[in-house]
Amino acid sequence: MMIAEVSKKYDLSPDTLRYYERVGLLPNIHRSKSGIRDYTEEDCRWIEFIKCMRSAGLPIEVLIEYVTLFQQGDATIDKRKQLLIEQRVSLLQKMEDMRETLERLNFKIESYEKAGVPCEKKLTKTEN
Amino acid sequence: MMIAEVSKKYDLSPDTLRYYERVGLLPNIHRSKSGIRDYTEEDCRWIEFIKCMRSAGLPIEVLIEYVTLFQQGDATIDKRKQLLIEQRVSLLQKMEDMRETLERLNFKIESYEKAGVPCEKKLTKTEN
DNA sequence: TCTTGACTTGGAGCTAACTCCAAGTGCTAT
DNA sequence: ATAGCACTTGGAGTTAGCTCCAAGTCAAGA
Numbered sequence A, B: 001m002m003i004a005e006v007s008k009k010y011d012l013s014p015d016t017l018r019y020y021e022r023v024g025l026l027p028n029i030h031r032s033k034s035g036i037r038d039y040t041e042e043d044c045r046w047i048e049f050i051k052c053m054r055s056a057g058l059p060i061e062v063l064i065e066y067v068t069l070f071q072q073g074d075a076t077i078d079k080r081k082q083l084l085i086e087q088r089v090s091l092l093q094k095m096e097d098m099r100e101t102l103e104r105l106n107f108k109i110e111s112y113e114k115a116g117v118p119c120e121k122k123l124t125k126t127e128n
Numbered sequence C: 001t002c003t004t005g006a007c008t009t010g011g012a013g014c015t016a017a018c019t020c021c022a023a024g025t026g027c028t029a030t
Numbered sequence D: 001a002t003a004g005c006a007c008t009t010g011g012a013g014t015t016a017g018c019t020c021c022a023a024g025t026c027a028a029g030a
Helices: A003-010 A014-022 A041-055 A060-071 A074-115 B003-010 B014-022 B041-055 B060-071 B074-115
Strands: none
Touching (some): A074 B074
16 A cells, blocks of 8 residues: 555545654554555554544553563563553543633533623632 | 743743744733833733633634734724634634544554554554 | 546645754853 | 842743645546
8 A cells, every 4th residue: 555545545645754753652564666665455554543543632652662662572561551651640630620711611611691791790709 | 020030930941931922822922121021911811712722733823813902992802712712623623633542542552551562463454 | 538626646835843053152160 | 348139121932723835646537
């Protein structure tokens, strides 16, 4: 599978795919004789995985570490698990921040709806 | 309230507070005779609001727009409400992305737990 | 054979959101 | 009055994560 096809399939620009490879997030991509990338099924699964993790804001650096550990074989299984657990913790934290913000947005929108007047004006002291 | 105090109270660096002011996110901060910022209670409420919105990833540009509309008075109430609704939509989208990623992380961590073997190895084809 | 178009590279440029710095000002305590 | 410290400014630097560009290569079709 050439880069254009993969790009289309996962809605990631060719530049992004090359960038991921450059920084070590997609190592060992096979090339044709003339140097053109040929992505395997396994490459595609990694790409899909990376895209999912990125969509939740996991840093590229962390994903590089995961990929690197993965390449080092079964000796790094515990480390990888630990890494995933850490990322889950910070993901849950972010989700909690968002939940709070969502509640607040809901409250504000409701205020606008009820009175057509901003809640900042109605509740000068206890707005939050 | 001087900048150091506000900085401590909301865990935002003085540089960040000055930056927010510079870009128009905290307009009309009162100054003492010698030019030193003196934050009011209302300023603090805005700061707390901004901090909350930022923690959920709302872009500064959007918050600037909200503050600007707010300053223009009641004529902008509908616009402000619309802005908040749009932000709620994209917040919900982000939360959904995270929920999916969380599930996947949970699945992977479980796999590591069950077998001590990475799910990538066990489920070469249907991993996702 | 010549053109077209997808690919290659290295490196520069961009955006968001800070973060840091140097040089200067002005209370306050000794 | 002088030392120290918190504050001021304008502007430069940083980080993450892309995104763009110029110049070049290669395979395939008219």
